Amino acid sequence: MVIVYIVILLHSSFKTASAQSPKKAKVFAYDMFDEGVHSSFLFNGSSSIDFPALQLTPDTYNEAFKLPRKSGRIMYKHPFRLWLSDDIENDVASFNTSFVINNYRMKEWPAGEGLAFLIAPDHIIPENSYGQWLGLTNETIDGDPTNHIVAIEFDSKSQEEFDPDGDHIGLNINSIKSKTTVPLNDSGFDLAPDMDANYSVWIDYNGKSKVLEVYMARYVLPSVEKPSKPLLKETINLKDHVKDKSYFGFAASTGDPDIQLNCILKWNLEVDDLRPRKDMKRLNIGIGVGVPAILVLALCGLKLGLVYLKKRKRASDEESILHGTLKRLPGIPREFKYRDLKKATNNFNESMKLGQGGFGVVYRGILHEKANDTSTGVAATVQVAVKKFSRDNVHGKDDFFAELTIIHRLRHKHLVRLLGWSHEKGKLLLVYEFMPNGSLEKHLYDSSNQNTLHWRHRYKILTGVASALHYLHNEFDQKVVHRDLKASNILLDSDYNARLGDFGLARVLDNDRNSYAELELGGVPGTMGYVAPECFHTGKATPESDVYGFGAVVLEVVSGRTPGVRVPYEQQNYSLVDWVWMLHREGRIQEAVDERLYDDYDVDEAKRLLLLGLACSHPTDSERPQTPAIYQIISGNSPTPCVPPFKPVFTWPSMVSTFSSSDTTFSSITLSSGAQGEN
Template sequence: MRFPLAATAIILAVLLALDQVQSLQFRFPNFSITDQSRLSLSDNSSIALGAIQVTTDVRGASIENRAGRVLYGRPFRLWRRKGKNANFNTTFVLNVKNMTASSGEGLAFILTADPAVPDGSDGQWLGIVNSMLNGTTEAHTVAVEFDTRKSFPEDLDDNHIGLDVNSVYSKRSVSLNDRGIYISAAKDIKVVVQYDGKNLTVFVGDDMKNPVLSEPLDLSAYLPEMVYIGFSGSTSDHTQLNCVRSWEFTGSEITQSKLWVWILVAGSVLLLLVGVGVAFFFYRKRVYEGNRLDNACPNIEEEILGFSTAPKKYKFKELSRATGKFNPKNKLGKGGFGTVYKGVLGGKEVAVKRVSKKSTQGKQEFIAEVTTIGNIRHRNLVKLIGWCHEKREYLLVYEYLPKGSLDKYIFWDEKSGTQEETLSWGKRLGVITGVAHAVEYLHNGCTNRVLHRDIKASNVMLGFNSDAKLGDFGLARTIIHNEQTHHSTKELAGTPGYMAPESILTGRATAETDVYAFGVLILEVACGRKPGGQAERDDYISNIVHGLWELYRRGTILEGADPRLNGIFIKEEMERVLILGLACCHPSPKSRPSMKTVLQVLTGEAPPPEVPAERPAFMWPPMPPSFKEWDNSLVGGQLTPFSKEYDANEEQLGGSVREDSVDKQPNQSKHNGGSAVESDEDDSMLGKGNSSNQTMKVCQRRKSLVNG
């Protein structure tokens, strides 16, 4: 049924194109900083509080005698030689607030040849013209003014609209007093301006049957072919705030030649045929891909329901209703494998993650989350409430944490130029300690050890009291205590900047690689800096670790503290935390403290581990441990993944690791340390005789990743 509908839509588009060959359309339901790239703002104009501030809106500073313009960034073709005028329809909402005893001066919707604000166009000139241009053909400006001050004898009153053509002396003006509409009353006023090529019509307010102004007008007689559209405004000694809260515009250009119509028809028919063929091809491909992705993760429900403590299963329609049919207004964020929406279930706010249908890895992460975090409970872990697998949809339901992720509170958002409240040092230390409790519980408090594999600030969520909860278990894997030391993978898992050097070399995830990522988290929380990625330097280590270690070498490690804290912290406490972060990020995994030791340091039960002044070079195999405490449960056999059905390829990889283990191949481990490999090619190289030359090639490829 989709193809007839698609074909109908294309045919309608072709028929529409017979009369309209070019159009300009845009819609701003509100305004944000990101919209600046689509608009042209003058020096006195800005975007603030979800609206365009046409003239300066600076409380406490002078806003007198200002003029401003905000125009759409791309010009619009108003007419064509030997052709007809374009038509357009625009709707906008104004909000003008009086800031002095009497208002001044006004706001206007304009069409103009020159986007620049004329010099001296403040005050009575409304940013439309100045005293030199007023009444001349060089002005090239037509405006619908919303005047709030009787500045000229020609003005009707101080609450009228007018049609201005190359002048602020209106060609026609109409008072709004009789309609009970007052421009400067600080209320939203809806305005619709329509032009059919011959007549300009203006509606104000909700009455769309009786226009306030309708005037015959040939715009091509006053304006060039290409014009800019937007708003202008001004203030004088009398001031007001000139705001535009929303704006949408639709303009269409009319054809000038029947020959072009027939060419367009022929081309459109051809495109229609090609489009239907292409659409059919992609439809078939999508059906095939959908089946392939589902086959990649069969028996999902059996896998999940096999766990006695599995979270609640929801129906798709329940979660759709809870999120307002996944309304974009309820979107909390978007990641690599899905989008998270805010919803309400049973009167309680929840967060619903909808996994992308196109992502095989996203579905594997779905399984990982349900079978790891779904079976464990801890005050510092995000609670998984439920799940849904229906209609090829994969959804996860979490507890809702209102303050969002930690990164918003410790990093400056370069895109929006904003940051949430700066967390105090006490709250930051509480966050670090809370996450440490969570990771220690995953490593030592569960029946089977859980490796998170993606500890970072954006995966730490904050509650009302800034209590930290670790979330996003999409990369998590379980290993068996006293039997397995690590999880091996064919693809690198984790986030650059948080990955331990040995995990890049070997593809292994261990408790020590989690400790490394936690160490980076400690440093970024204390320093207020993003970690940077391994690829950004010519060595393996992330930038924040490299920089802090250099400060530590010089004896000035406290200089690394976040300057936004203004020095308000206990110096000994900050130093202890920073040194602990460096210890967790030691290049040698055997020299990193366990999470049990980390907690003892954070709670003051133990001093921070000794850290060498010079940053050690990464060596593989690692040197013996430098810390007295060593978790014997980490010594043992090889891992099989948490789900044999979904990680069978990883199980095959594990066999290769067993063959080159230190105990069984001492000569070979001298070269590669028994490292795991990440590709089928590497597996085959180690499987066929395990020759030293072949192993050396694998290690060289690993090291190129680390150093590159």
């Protein structure tokens, strides 16, 4: 008898050469910065969040004596693993980031100094890092390899001994003396002009090829295309310079007298999820006399196979239960075959893509239905919009059910109609009525659309949205909060009638509740510029927060300006609602009307809508009009709201206060007997 011993050693000291393949994880995407996101960042030096932006240096305009000789850093609060701790060359994380910068100065201010995108071991800013040091280093530590920093500088002032000119970008490694610099004047970029100018920046790093690329373009709405060629391209192994766990963020400085405001308006970041496998316990298996090795291996394989089949069966059972639950929903529309929707969208081809949101991608589909008229035998061709959920895991199922269980029972002429659904092999799809005129956002901002959305259409659209919102809040058998009112979620049929869509964030309120909180989303649901201020404190959505979003849409439609972008006014940048409120205070609210309309609009209607938009944007939720009043006002059956000339101050907790009639600063919004005379 042959004695066989098998010893299998799985070492706990498994080296990271067997690390898992990096998985790209979207870390965050900030379209605006407000006090609600303050806890997501680490601040040092003269940095802050103000005017919905990351202010790397003081943001004052009028007290210039506070601006010279300042520096600041703002870093995302969580570090990222950028390389693994052994000597495997290729275990370096890739990352992609994009952001919008604004370096503003007044005409009498000499430009200086600039800002930098930064990878650093911490958020601590060195002492005396103002001026030429850009908040990165100082005279004592500049060039020290123990700094462990890599930065892309956007410098607006030339240091004669090492800078090519006043406007340039550079790759900095442990020093403000750039390894590589690229002048910007030849490309038509002025980093700190004496006027408002924003620039989009993309930085891509490939952890395998070790190539870093920097792209740049003028930030102009409605969208900014990433250039095809980078301004800067350099090979750098981050493993040689930064700590394995490092922070991402920004630094900036001002000089004396060279000063400017250094701001970050938007920031997106994706980083490879670079993690070693979990340590595996040492396993010693001894096989004794008379047991053939092949039998042991077969038994192990059989056991693993049974476990796999059991998991497959459990998943299949869960899918069957899920499918059965869907089919039993009262009033559920038609079930589509996945293969039919795949064919209708040309295998979900990019050319069929209509739009994309946080919950999935929407495609145009062309279905060839069976003939209704058997005498002709001609099949009908139907256009549909197919929403393919981007997450096919348990969270994706939650998103899918949240939308399906709400919208399948809603019936209103100004809501997008759900035609059906599909759930096969874990793929989650919803089929909606196709809207031939696309979204309201496209008609307001798409530069390829030569025809400005005229006034009749704008007024009709807002009337339809008000009607839909009134239905959700008051006429449906349960109160529904939409939670994501914005121009991209308002679709237009062939006659420019509004259809409110995208119920991915919508929730039904129980009869004994007046708000809905979903804290597991990890933040305030909705889109910056449309989110009510109280939501940043409560994390709850209410009918009143929907009204705030509607107010933002009203101001957007009338002015042709998006709520998420600052409006320059008297050498400052203001939010859309603050800008309209200032024009109202000065008796010039009509100037907020979209200039592209010229004089082709109804003045009284425009004033009515602008005042309604301000009323819905009241910082105190209890002071906002409710949807029945909104619909009556917008239909012309109720008087225009009387709005105070000064924007009331947001207070928390929310409370209704009474002020004397002489105190115009904090007077509450009421319904007057007629339009305000000064407007």
